[in-house]
Amino acid sequence: MNKRILVIASDNIGLGFNQVEFPDIEYLQFPIIIDEQEFRESETYTANWLIEKYTKENIVARTTSIVKGELIEIVEKNKDKYDLIVHVVMGSNMSAATYTIAEDVRKMYEEIIPIINIDTRQVVGGVGVILLRIIDIIKETKDADEIISLSKEIINTTFSFFVIPDLKYLYKGGRIGKAKALMGSVLRIIPLVGLLGDDDEGLILPIGRGRTFKQVNSLLISTINNKLKDYSIDKAKLINIISMNDNPEAFSDLKEKLEVSVPCEKMIIGEPHLVGSVYLGPKSYSLSINLK
Amino acid sequence: MEFAQNETLEIKKTLENIYKFLWRHKEYVNRLNVFPVPDGDTGLNMTLTIQGALANLPDYSDNSISPGEYLKVFAENMLLNSRGCSGVILSLFWQGIAQVLVDSDFSAGNVLKALEKGYLNAYEGTENPQEGTILTLMFELKEKYGQVMLDEENPVVILINCIPHLREVLKKTPDMLPVLKKAGVVDAGGAGLLILLEGMEKEFSSKQTPDALPISSVLNINKTLRKLLKSRSASLRYSPPGTLVQNLGVDNISNIKLRNIIQNVQFYVNNILHNSKRLLSRDAIIKDLDDMESSWNPDIKQRYCTEFVLKSNKISSQDEMKQLIGGYGDSMIVLNSDDIYKVHIHTNKPDSIFSDVSKYGELVFTKVDDMKKQHRNFISHDTIEYEREQSVFCIVSGDGFKKILENLGADDILNYGKKKPSVNQLVKAMNQLKAKNIIAATDDKDILMALKYAASLSKSNVFIVESKSVISLISMLMAVSNDLDIKNMSFMNRLNDIRYCGISRAIRETTAEDGTIVKKKDFFLMHNGKIILSGKDIKQVVVKSIEKLVEKESLVTLYKGIPAKRHNILPELKKTFQDLEFEEYYGGQYQLYYYLTFE
Known part of the structure; x- marks a missing residue:
């Protein structure tokens, strides 16, 4: 019997939904809060809408966890159609509440349908990269244990890097981690921070800084190449780069440098989502890479 | 439990x-x-x-x-x-x-x-x-x-x-x-x-731990006792050390050897003074003092306490690591966990060890302590109690640069203003840091010589960065990343990452690189130690400098000095060079009107 598997993901994956070529997938929406008002991504409320709001108004936005009822609704709707659910969850290191909700729902349905919660230890594009790689696995195997074991390796070898000209959005959201060391400079600096799959603590780390986007891009490229070297890998599996569409020159420079200097099986230019833009702010962009 | x-x-x-x-x-x-x-x-x-x-x-x-x-x-x-x-x-x-x-x-x-x-x-x-x-x-x-x-x-x-x-x-x-x-x-x-x-x-009760005499005091007492023993009988009776020894209670002296020696000296002195008898050999006590003194001043054959962490899958055991570097020194300890090797060794050739082992993997961490220097500090009368592992210490001129470097991660900064610091001031400043290791860098090559001499007199291990300008220091600190971890010192190779020049004013007539005369009070561009161009108007000199020196760079930063404090040339530069981005900061340097950097 061919086992039927449903994948659940969220709208914080740094990918357009049409970029995920898998029919059996459901998406949850992360709410964001601005001045006590809740927003969900829609045609009106997009990443670009928030970035523009950030530029023009002095607002503070924050994200909240997924809504438990919405997850239950998805599971309830699909529990009889599938034999297994794989939920690709934003990193518990970044949102413990979301992962707890996912675990609660898994336990609720323990007797009804098995649910595997994949703690990606990533956000935004990193979750997207892991989602695509897990879909690759599901296409090869339907065995739950094998999916779990192969996912672990993918998570450990997935790295996200963020070029964030203004760290205040990350700081206000309480996600600054060790990257705080890059804040408060008299000189205008452009920080490069990272969320590294092989970092046990799973905190946002300072990777480096530059005075121009080109400098930061070069630093990013050399950081990736060092990772490839560390893992003795000739060619990365998958790269996903995402920009907020307000810094085209810097983003093109990164893309060109990647094409020339980083061997990779597949490179995707992802799409920003509302929730993903909350902590990044204007002129930021990110790169997520899976090595193997 | x-x-x-x-x-x-x-x-x-x-x-x-x-x-x-x-x-x-x-x-x-x-x-x-x-x-x-x-x-x-x-x-x-x-x-x-x-x-x-x-x-x-x-x-x-x-x-x-x-x-x-x-x-x-x-x-x-x-x-x-x-x-x-x-x-x-x-x-x-x-x-x-x-x-x-x-x-x-x-x-x-x-x-x-x-x-x-x-x-x-x-x-x-x-x-x-x-x-x-x-x-x-x-x-x-x-x-x-x-x-x-x-x-x-x-x-x-x-x-x-x-x-x-x-x-x-x-x-x-x-x-x-x-x-x-x-x-x-x-x-x-x-x-x-x-x-x-x-x-x-x-954690369960309250206890007190003992205290110890500083080694410098132990050695000074040792010296005083030797001098006393070699002096004439009158000194034994009337000199302050003589009277002190006769009346001293030794129970609270924690150094056992010193306590025994003092007791022997008391016995010797009292017998000489009261019985005129030499029941103890003066020479034997002096030999004890000599032995004690030499034990604190051994010949340190392997000068550097060297440690490193190597990540390697090419070395298969602790023994292999020991064989690889065992010949370089003594006191070797090798630990390993998976492919990580942590090594401690006393050696005279730390660099050779690093060079050898780096062929087998990635050096994640290195540390070299100069034990001769630490020993000198340890036995001196003004010993420093180190309070931290290391400090990145910058010696610069200018309030603005002080703030900029602080923000970029320098731990301590000496802003020397107009007057370059003396060796004495540098030694004092470094000793006040109470850091076991100091990475010292200055913005002026003339200070470098003084700094090198000061480093030899400082109580800490001092690593000197051969920087020549404050821009090199900015460049170096900009390159420090990864949680500002400076232990591997690789950022020292980044001194010349930022191209720059300086704009100054002639205090007397001089000649530019191409032979043209630079008149007194003319502004001139200094690049790589040479005068490249000059002119009467500072704006024109800056504009020409940018035209001449910008290559592929997109950002020009002006660091304004005290002489240019009231100048405002930025709007004109932005108008003239619309393809370039400009930023201006106050450096506060005394001599140069501007540093211009190109990134």
């Missing part, structure tokens, strides 16, 4: 309290440090080892791992952060303990097994294990624990009950290791271990 509900937090708190206790008594341990080299840092090294491990402990406050696993993570972090012989041996001991306790079995019997394993691990990991050292105390701890365990079940109580015995053993270490006896001290590493146990005891 039972832990509260939030177990890892409880353990961490206990470890932190014990660490704080050791930190308060580190100077006492430092002052006992005569073996293997009297460089006065045993207490500091043990403290930094635990400090580093605590700082790098992940947050397991959600109890996601068991207490045993938590102790194992702590042990791994101790290994990676271990400093000096004593720090490395302590982490080996703890590694062994943690291996046994990993299953969270804290029963008295299992703790005994852990202590036995800890001792074995430390003993076997030490290249040339000696009696009378921390290893002896570790041995005695597990032996005594085994005895006390027969009457007591609680491992904490058993450990506390072992402390009096270990104090006695520590007192006997001078009988086991002659160099300790000559120096009049007990073993420093052993004392450190005992303090850790006392720290644990303090």
Whole structure:
């Protein structure tokens, strides 16, 4: 019997939904809060809408966890159609509440349908990269244990890097981690921070800084190449780069440098989502890479 | 042994309290440090080892791992952060303990097994294990624990009950290791271990630890006694040292050797003065004093205490690592966990070792301490009590640059203003940092010479960055990344990353590189030590400079000096060069109107 598997993901994956070529997938929406008002991504409320709001108004936005009822609704709707659910969850290191909700729902349905919660230890594009790689696995195997074991390796070898000209959005959201060391400079600096799959603590780390986007891009490229070297890998599996569409020159420079200097099986230019833009702010962009 | 509900937090708190206790008594341990080299840092090294491990402990406050696993993570972090012989041996001991306790079995019997394993691990990991050292105390701890365990079940109580015995053993270490006896001290590493146990005891009760005389005082008293013994009888009776010796109570002198010698001198002097008899040989006492003095001033054959962490899958065992670098020195300790090798060795050729081992993998961490320098500090009368591992120390002119460098991660800054600092000022400034290692950099090549001389007089290990301008310092600090970890020093290769030039004003007539005359009060562009162009109008000189020097760069930054404080040329530059981005900062330098950087 061919086992039927449903994948659940969220709208914080740094990918357009049409970029995920898998029919059996459901998406949850992360709410964001601005001045006590809740927003969900829609045609009106997009990443670009928030970035523009950030530029023009002095607002503070924050994200909240997924809504438990919405997850239950998805599971309830699909529990009889599938034999297994794989939920690709934003990193518990970044949102413990979301992962707890996912675990609660898994336990609720323990007797009804098995649910595997994949703690990606990533956000935004990193979750997207892991989602695509897990879909690759599901296409090869339907065995739950094998999916779990192969996912672990993918998570450990997935790295996200963020070029964030203004760290205040990350700081206000309480996600600054060790990257705080890059804040408060008299000189205008452009920080490069990272969320590294092989970092046990799973905190946002300072990777480096530059005075121009080109400098930061070069630093990013050399950081990736060092990772490839560390893992003795000739060619990365998958790269996903995402920009907020307000810094085209810097983003093109990164893309060109990647094409020339980083061997990779597949490179995707992802799409920003509302929730993903909350902590990044204007002129930021990110790169997520899976090595193997 | 039972832990509260939030177990890892409880353990961490206990470890932190014990660490704080050791930190308060580190100077006492430092002052006992005569073996293997009297460089006065045993207490500091043990403290930094635990400090580093605590700082790098992940947050397991959600109890996601068991207490045993938590102790194992702590042990791994101790290994990676271990400093000096004593720090490395302590982490080996703890590694062994943690291996046994990993299953969270804290029963008295299992703790005994852990202590036995800890001792074995430390003993076997030490290249040339000696009696009378921390290893002896570790041995005695597990032996005594085994005895006390027969009457007591609680491992904490058993450990506390072992402390009096270990104090006695520590007192006997001078009988086991002659160099300790000559120096009049007990073993420093052993004392450190005992303090850790006392720290644990303090968690349950309140106890006091001993204090020690500074070594400089011990040596000065030694010198005074020698002088006194060689003087005439009248001096013995009437000189201040003579009268002092006759009336001195010696019970509170912690240095055993000094106490014995003073008692002998008192006996000798009193007999001469009252009985005119020489019951003790003056020469024998002087020889004792000489022996003691020389034990604190040995010939340090291997100058650098060198440590590194190598990540390598090409080296298959500790023995292979030992074979690879064993010929370079002594006091070698090699630890390994998976493909990580932590090595400690005393050598004269740290660079050769780094070069050799880097062929086998990635050098994750290196550290070199100049033990001759540390020894000089240790025995001097104005010894410094180091309070931190290292400081990045910048010597610059200008308030603006001071702030910029501080923000970029410099720990300490000397803003010398208009007058370049003297060697004396630099030595004083460096000694005030109380840092064991100093990475010193200056914005002026003329200060570099003074800095090099000052470094030789400073009490710290000083690594000089051969920078020539403040822009080099900005460039260097910009390159410091990864949690501002400067330990591997690779950022020193980044001094010339930023191209720059300076705009100044001629104080007398001079000649430019192409032979044109630069008249007095003309503005001129200085690039790579040469005058490239000049002119009467500063705006024009800046514009021409940008035209001449910008290549592929997109950002031009102006660092304004005091002479240009009231100038505002930025709007015109932005208008003239619309393809370039401009930023302006106040540097506050005295001589140059502007530094221009191109990025």
